[in-house]
Amino acid sequence: xxxxxxxxxxxxxxxxxxxxxxxxxxxxxxxxxxxxxxxxxxxxxxxxxxxxxxxxxxxxxxxxxxxxxxxxxxxxxxxxxxxxxxxxxxxxxxxxxxxxxxxxxxxxxxxxxxxxxxxxxxxxxxxxxxxxxxxxxxxxxxxxxxxxxxxxxxxxxxxxxxxxxxxxxxxxxxxx
Ligand SMILES: Cc1cc2nc3c(=O)[nH]c(=O)nc-3n(C[C@H](O)[C@H](O)[C@H](O)COP(=O)(O)O)c2cc1C
Numbered sequence: 001x002x003x004x005x006x007x008x009x010x011x012x013x014x015x016x017x018x019x020x021x022x023x024x025x026x027x028x029x030x031x032x033x034x035x036x037x038x039x040x041x042x043x044x045x046x047x048x049x050x051x052x053x054x055x056x057x058x059x060x061x062x063x064x065x066x067x068x069x070x071x072x073x074x075x076x077x078x079x080x081x082x083x084x085x086x087x088x089x090x091x092x093x094x095x096x097x098x099x100x101x102x103x104x105x106x107x108x109x110x111x112x113x114x115x116x117x118x119x120x121x122x123x124x125x126x127x128x129x130x131x132x133x134x135x136x137x138x139x140x141x142x143x144x145x146x147x148x149x150x151x152x153x154x155x156x157x158x159x160x161x162x163x164x165x166x167x168x169x170x171x172x173x174x175x176x
Contacts, residue, residue, distance in 0.1 A: 001171045003033045004067040008074025008085030010040045015108040015140040016073035019160075021147030023071060023106065026161045031168045033071065036063055045090035057091050065097035068171050069131070072105050074119060076112035081119050089122055099127040102170055104134035106163065109141040129175075134166040 005024060007017040017035070024033040041056045043049070051057045064070060074085040092098045103123055107116055116137075124130060138156050150156050 001031050001068045001168065002066065003027070003031060003069045003071050003167060004063055005033050005035045005071040005073075006039060006085070006088065007035070008039075008072070008082035010084055013144065013146075014075070015143070015145070016075055018145060018147045018150055019073050019106055019108045019138065019140060020071060022150035022157070023160050023164055025147065025151045026157060027164045028161075028168050031164060031171075033164075036060065039084055039088040042088055042091060045087050047094070051091060051094065060088065061092060061095055061097045064092060064101070065095075067101070069102040069104070069167055070098070070128070071167070072103060072119065072123075073108060074105075074115065076109065076115035079114045081115045081122070085119070086122070089126065093126060098123070100175065101128045102131050102167070103128045104131040104163065104167055106135065106160075107137040110137050110139050111141065131167055131170050134163040134170070136160070136163050 005020040007014060007020050009016045020035055024035065027033045038056055042060060043054065051061065074082050105116065105119055120130060136159050138159060
């Protein structure tokens with residue numbers, strides 16, 4: 001099973017990206033998690049443009065479509081979803097890449113509740129299927145932990161491993 005992980009932060013030392021990389025390391029056998037690292041290269045969304053004619057947009061859409069599930073982690077900026085994440089999602093809205101797609105939303109900050117709710121609303125409006133049990137929040141804000149430190153932290157690693165097992169279990173169960 002293939003999971004595509006998407007971080008809404010472009011920061012080199014992003015806690016959200018570190019969280020996704022830790023999840024990648026803790027995924028059970030049979031669940032391959034790949035980080036999609038090019039959402040910062042997507043142009044600003046414009047419905048006038050032909051998404052299929054823009055290579056990076058077509059690539060992003062194809063990667064999401066081919067994935068069995070999507071794992072998202074995104075910072076909150078000014079009580080909203082990060083612009084880079086919202087822009088990426090807007091490119092998917094007109095197509096079928098996200099329709100019925102199982103997704104989990106992991107969060108690196110317990111404070112980011114407004115953007116978390118907004119993201120869930122957007123992703124379910126896009127017909128994604130939220131994997132609630134895998135959508136966990138870890139208190140990483142301000143701790144400056146890299147992926148290795150998260151993946152080897154007893155409490156954080158256990159929570160992340162359970163979340164990844166939950167994704168594997170949902171994917172192994174036929175959709176209703
Ligand atoms: C411009 C700006 C606005 C922010 N606004 C919020 C906010 O409204 N709510 C919040 O919880 N955190 C806010 N933060 C904190 C970020 O969400 C936090 O630093 C987060 O860890 C960044 O994610 P990253 O480590 O993956 O880059 C803001 C940070 C910046 C730089």
